[in-house]
Amino acid sequence: MPTGRFCAGWKGETVLKWKAKIEILLKQQVLDPQGGAVEKALKTMGYPSVTGVRVGKYIELVLSAEGRGQAAARVEEMSEKLLSNPVIEDYRYELVEVGE
Amino acid sequence: MPTGRFCAGWKGETVLKWKAKIEILLKQQVLDPQGGAVEKALKTMGYPSVTGVRVGKYIELVLSAEGRGQAAARVEEMSEKLLSNPVIEDYRYELVEVGE
Amino acid sequence: MKAGVIVFPGSNCDLDAYHLVRDILGQEADYIWHGETSPGEYDLLILPGGFSYGDYLRSGAIARFSPVMEAVASFAAAGGMVLGICNGFQILTEAGLLPGALYRNRHLQFRCRQTYIRVENNRLPFTGLARKEQVLKIPVAHGDGCYYVPEDELAGLEERGQVVFRYTDSGGSPTKKANPNGSVSNIAGVCNEQGNVLGLMPHPERAGEDLLGSSDGLVIFKSILDYLGAGEVSRRG
């Protein structure tokens, strides 16, 4: 009977935990009303040089995957299917290994 | 009459443009209902291993400052005064120089 | 009494508060534009409900930097009565004039419904005419009404009588079902330490006539009138 360890590693990879940090912003050409409002507020608060303010979402999560490739594939899938709406949003992410 | 160049450099530093990338999350001890909802949705969508989902804000902006120190001070001020609410939120940020 | 109803860009219950003060209570009322720095003399300042600045970023976060807010702060510091309703409550917490914070309803949805709130402190200018633990039927309509205050501060608030209203069922029990947004300890409204600044999520101005479903909200406004009549009248702006 295979042990847990053997099971996890049978493809030659160990299941690891990954932390994904995902940033989601509205696409460049899409109106960002929040960004506009915040920019105006910052300017009147005494930061006249501030420009290009954009307000989006930041999502952190931990997942298990056999290696970075699999983790990346899953995060992309989740981002496209649920976390962002590809119609109006773009996302980018970063993966950090956080142990077994 | 001072020239523009002299003006900008008179304190010994040139005014540069910086891009700040600010992440805002609810403090650990504040319940994050959005994170909980997203985690539940991800689990039922076929990612049972996902844990620790947290949903916050991501804000990008460009500002002018003489050097990194000044840029950082301004971003911290903006974050504490407007961008985050210190009663419930923490923030962290990153600064990238984007030219003059 | 003369009340000033502050109008922020995006306020939308300004009209309702104004109507209540003028037409139901028969008192004076003015609108005060958010850009005003010295609004004049009032007995009561009302920060009405709505979506100031679209509630973009966080509810109340941008409005609290409106020019008029400095005047509101000094009016409050001098003992003037300030009432923040819904978005007005959010603005007051953002401005630090009231403790705690209001954020996303726990169920993540906007909620418009009738609620019952229990008067926890009836020794305030805002609640003097209410019976102790009187239950008021007053509706809510908000998306960001979940009240939060760090645990170690909650006891202090309770002790000092700063928790003014609590969501309960119609019988006065603070049940989970009665809580429309997941607020800590079913808190619906709080005041500052001095008791002259009050914020609450429910809309007493929508409960001013029986034909709208309830007139229980009048208790709050009549208490204010009563207090102003009996006690000292502050007329600073």
Added chain:
Amino acid sequence: MVDKPWIELGLTDGEYSLIVGQLGREPNLVELNMYSVMWSEHCSYKHSRAELRKFPTEGPRVLQGPGENAGVVDIGEGWACAFKIESHNHPSAVEPYQGAATGVGGILRDIFTMGARPVAFLNSLRFGELSDPRVRYLFDRVVAGIGGYGNCVGIPTVAGEVYFEPCYRGNPLVNAMCVGVMRSENLVLGKASGEGNLVFLAGARTGKDGIHGVTFASEELNAASEEKRPSVQVGDPFMGKLLMEATLELIEKGLAAGVQDLGGAGLTCALTETAARAGTGIEVDLDQVPLREEGMLAHEILVSESQERMLYIIEPRHREEVEKIFIRWGLPYANLGRVTTDGMVRALFRGEKVVNLPAASVAGGAPECEPGLAEPAYYGELKKFKLPELPGETNYNRALQKLLGDSTVASKEAVWRRYDYSVRTSTLQGPGGDAAVIRIRENGKALALTVDGNGRHSYLDPYIGGIYAVAEATRNLSCTGAEPVGITDCLNFGNPEKAEISWQFQQTVEGMSEACRVLGVPVVGGNVSFYNEVEGEAIYPTPVVGAVGLLAEPENMTRSAFKSAGDHVLLLGSKLVSLGGSQYLKCCHNVVAGALTRPDLELEKRLQELLRSLINERLVHSAHDLSEGGLAVALAECCIGGELGCVLTLPAGSGRADNLFGEGPSRVIVSVHYELVGRVVRLAGKAKVPVMDLGEVGGEKLKIMSEGEYLVDIKIADLDRIYREVIACAMK
């Protein structure tokens, strides 16, 4: 350059030569883009214009009929009501939150454009079945979007409807209605009148969003629709609110000679329509348009559908005052140009003349299509369906529970509690009754509002379905005591180039027109949404009627719930019902077929008049229209709402399922104090409206017996739970 650039832009060869004919030359590319959006189905109504002329549009109260941004009716004492309904189906199918939100924003602008202060929103929604996760996602996001916009601008959403049918799975319907109130003399039209008047644009900056959105709305959805996604716009309700306040201030102060919102086809539509309506011309400089993105091209500026923008025609002497108002409300604005007299719309871009077109040709020159008409094959087939073929149903308790738990019948509270329906402190009756009622503080009266339409009925018989929609909407108003004063309609259909769809459309309009004529209510505005198809499968033909009624004495308003034990329950109106096309057949037998009950519009009229007079003489305690689920469901709703049971007896005879669940128009349940029953019966007799005393209100159960046997015997608390939980659970 492409061979035939017009083809890419959605114009046919025939239309192109017509354009060349009207112009006397070939249009340049910028001009061609303008024609393309204005001659799209969405803007030109080329497949519907001829039919729509059949609607009766006049009446003593009508101040503004179809053709403007909204219809306007007189509501007395110098006050008027503006209202309009509009679809946002395709945008909602690809981005449900923003699609629905911008739909609400768009209809809001239509109302305040006329000078009316918006006072209420309504919405009519259609989705696939709730068991489908995609449908639940669309449903949740559409509701969130409607609330997101409406709540933010501070206008209560007071009524609506939601149906679930498989045919709407890939093509949901999102129809939004807005109602406003104004002084009659403040009525402002979308006309560019007065030579030399200035043309101002204010509101959001113009970006590349929604370019060719109207073309998107004028095509079927298919796999390639994904590619059209940049057409979806993001709404900015905060800007919408500022724009509303600024516009109303401007109109109240008499500073606007004309106002037009920018909706489908953006600036192109606003410029050409205002000029065409006034018979004038306009000259603009596109370089003045405040842009959100650098480097936008002339045609992009002209067809962009960026939201929250308005066009104003201003006399030069008001210029300063107008600018002050824009500045006070923090709105970007610009003077684009001025009004001319020669009927031409001209535009400069980077110093060059890029547009020189006759307004009338762009805005009104599109050809009318003369569609072939063909009765669809299913029509005759489904009518032949015979009821005895059904397996016998004897457990009516179970059938009733099933119906109340059917998502289409069940309470929509889980929807409306996400809408602010009490802001403005004027909602006398919010969602949950037959019609919403809001008071008009200014003249002491109240408006009753409803939207109604049943696509399944129209599918089985579009002519009768059209009649039903108008009859039901007006009946719902009458149930509160209000007199119907006008309707607006949204006609949601498949591809009109198909003869069967055209036939459905024509039949529907004829049915609706007939009902309007007999009931004496004018159609003062509306909207047509064609091409509601996915991969060639059309939705049910779905006419949605938005109706407005006037309640002279708001104190007399009735609600649908039972009020006091001991009252008698009377069924007023038609004795004819049919299970054909009923919710019962669909829900309990999974059958969509059968013949609908023939409507009797004269009876409908007498019934509604009787109802209103009974209510205004305070003779009834409640009134509730019978619709989906028939008598049994309506009774259950009266009981649930009033937290009261009732004990009733039905006459012996006709089939029991028919009696309980059969559907048909012209039927209303009223509850009456027992001492007044005789009087009510006499008045009904005088009005030639059939009436039946069914029994009494009281107890904790709904009990219906016939021939000495209980057909239904069930606790109200149990019905209540089923009724309320279905949608709430699905939307968790």
